[in-house]
Amino acid sequence: MAGLELLSDQGYRLDGRKAAELRKVQARMGVFAQADGSAYLEQGNTKALAVVYGPHEMRGSRSRALHDRAVINCQYSMATFSTAERKRRPHGDRKSTEMSLHLKQTFEAAVMTQLFPRSQIDIYVKILQSDGGNYSVCVNAATLAVINAGIPMRDYVCACTVGFVDETPLADLCYAEESGGVSSLALALLPRGGQIALLQMDARLHQDHLESLIEAAMTACKGVSKVLDEVVRQHLQEASVLTRE
């Protein structure tokens, strides 16, 4: 395929990273006063906001309440100015609905919902700037927001999108790589036990490569979990300094 070289001979990608290198992650927790939990996360040029309300009483139809656990309600949306071309329908379109469903399923695997029967936890994620790996950045931001809300989880949920080019797995794809015809796989992991919460791949990939790709994804996710852990500890330290006085 003519055009940009996704992986050069020296092993450098389009933005100068090595194959297994993640983008720079910067995150802040507790950014909004109204919400029970909130977080802002930047992974390279992708910026996402996650806000959590809950656990609270079921809104809307009481009949949808589950008698033994909480219902998790996720909404994913992108700001209209987040992509190079203005997004006409930021929410309600098929892609957003599918993403919302995936986020819901991911967090149902991690959040200890059986502690809050008959209640609802709302997770809203908004992408302010999109540069690839939208799902992964959302999951990472939402993890921090859920922790900030004080909702118990089994483990951090870390996600990463990986791709396969020239027999090499590339970790944390950016938009140019995603749209450049790379077979991409999104993985959400609970790092301590190495358990996979969600795995999604809609591209052609030879079976023999699958294992190495999943391995690369799990390593990348463990890397992300270290960063998130650091952010949480930092935030707790700052908060405890303020409350100590």
Added chain:
Amino acid sequence: MAAGFKTAEPLEYHRSFLKENCRPDGRELSEFRTTTLNIGSITTADGSALVKMGNTTIICGIKAELANPTVDAPGKGYIVPNVDLPPLCSSRFRPGPPGEQAQAASQFIADVIESSEVIETEDLCIDRGKLCWVLYCDIMCLDYDGNILDAAVVALLAALRNTQLPEVTVNKETSTPEVNFEKRHRLHIHKHPVGTSFCVFDDSVLIVDPTAEEESLSTAQLTVVTDEDDRLCSLHKPGGSSMSGEKLQECINRATARQREIQKLIEKVTHSVTTAQ
């Protein structure tokens, strides 16, 4: 103990502060919350600004697109504002189509843009009758703590200041537009409209920059938009308790003072960004 009183009798709680001429967060009656401004943070947008007034956080992103001008105004481009109050900003908003408040706010912003002539729409015209710029201004609230309209106007103004449009030339032979993304020029801002919101308590006490709680307990609300030539661009008082002419004049005076402050803030931030580049 104060928290219990606040939950049980919110109006009495606020009244006890107002008797001492101050408010629960320690502000004076005519004092604004700390306003911070951050511009140009969203690189996918042609212009962006993030405003925080206390806890209220609003982000505005501007995307410019090419379009055909309308038949009745062939020499002008147009601006399309949209205010979005998503459920993430407050638990009072449900997911779904835009509610009343968001639609009313969008219309208010559209009226302010038109009446204040913040941008000459002739500047947005590229080829008379054939090609013009459309500026989509998407104003999104990220944290709702009252006084959305003021913050939205400031965010819009700062984002317009930050917007850079690429150069467009029309190829004579093929009559297709050619966009040069390398050469960009700033939008010329003619006027700087700034809004100031007030709310009235018990039909008598006037306070500036209400928080969400104060708004919900107020008996009337008022928003005044003025520009740097001390002209009134918009005055919005949706019902509520009646107000005398003198009170209104006080509000307008406070609004003109606020306009100066905000204009200075925007100048300072814009200047610091350009010198940093």
